[in-house]
Amino acid sequence: MAPSHCPAKDDPHSEWPRFCPAVGPAYLYTVLFGLTFLTHFVQAITYRKGYCWVITMGAIWQTAAYIFRVLSIQHITNETFYILWFVLILLAPLWTNAFVYMVLGRMVYNYTSTAKILGVKAWRCTLIFVLLDILAFILQLTGAVMASGDDLTNAQIMRGLHIYMGGVGIQQFFILCFLFLAFRFQQRMKRDTPMASMHQPLALLYTIYAVLFLITVRIIFRLIEYAKGYETGIPTHEAYQYVFDSTAMLIALALLNVVHPGRIMPGKEADFPSRKQRKAAGKEHLWGRAGEQGGEGGMTYESSTSGQVQEVAEIKV
Structure with a gap:
């Protein structure tokens, strides 16, 4: 039961929107997100995958968000702590989203x-979706910052929230487009990959689907939450935030700990060829690792300029 007197709710100078946040759950989620961060940090080093630092960054942003939530609850009039909590919790999932785009691109290659999906090379498809994710990030960052300032009118807050919601909406649109590509890839993988080798890549692909579903749940929640600004009542009931945002993202991070792409696609040969290697080989001489001319130890390709067989071995983000 909430205490009869709550400084966060009763203090006219409080940064919190008319409710009494509990510090206990904030401590708990700080620890839980911290554990996923440490696990991703160790896995990125263990598997030596440069792109895995993206999911590590997502985990540390989630952890930092709850650190600042705890500090904001303890220092209710501190605008900086509240803004950092508010902005980080809104933006952290975009790192997870970008990581999923990177993982599927490498799956197409492997x-x-x-190494194509709908005629587009895996590395180019990855780049396109990461750039789209950055666009959504910029829009959401702009809206979150505009809506979290001090002494704002309701019109100013709503303008910021509408920009944020626009960024969230296009993020979901990009996810739907990406899911279409993922389904097409699944069909192609079943044709190109031997059944005996399908178990692990399918587990990773289903994990990607699950993570995107959790991100979608979170997006729908945020759109409903801010549809009418703070007047919906949802922002003043923190249980919704914990269930539909933080728990969803915690499960997503944990799933990617358990089914880690670095374990399923190990070694340098599983990484994208460098731009220099792609240029040397030419478009017609680059194959996916499931191609008939790929060696068992890794994909090979024939250089269009020298005719020599070279091994793809460079980590690219």
Whole structure:
């Protein structure tokens, strides 16, 4: 039961929007997100995958968000702590989203014969979706900052929230487009990859689907939450925040700990060829690692300029 007197709710100078936040759950989620961060940190080093620092960054942003939530609850009039909590919790999932885009691109490279999906090379497809995720990030950051300042009118807050919601909406649109590509990749993988080798890549692909579902749940929650600004009542009931945002993102991070792409696609040969290697080989001589001309130890390709067989071995983000 909430205490009869709550400084966060009763103090006219409080940064919190008319409710009494509990510090206990904030401590708990700080620890839980901290554990996922440490696990991702160790896994990124263990598997030596440069792109895995993206999910590590997502985990540390989630952890930092709850550190600042705790500090904001303890220092209710501190605007900086509240803004940092508010902005970080809204933006952290975009790192997880970007990581999923990177993982699927590498799966296309490793488990198809052409390294293409709908005629687009895996590394180019990854780049496109990461850039789209950055666009959504910029929009959401702009809106979150505009809505979290001090002494704002309701019109100013709503303008910031509408910009944030626009960024969230296009993020979901990009996810739907990406899911279409993922389904097409799944069909292609079943044709190009031997059944005996399908168990692990399918587990990773289903994990990607689960993570995108959790991100979608969170997006729908945020759109409903801020549809009418703070007047919906949802922002003043923190249980919704914990269930539909933080728990969803915690499960997503934990799933990627358990089914880690670095374990399923190990070694340098599983990484994208460098731009220099792609240029040297030419478009017609680059194959996916499931191609008939790829060696068992890793994909190979024939250089269009020298005719020599070279091994792809460079980590690219």
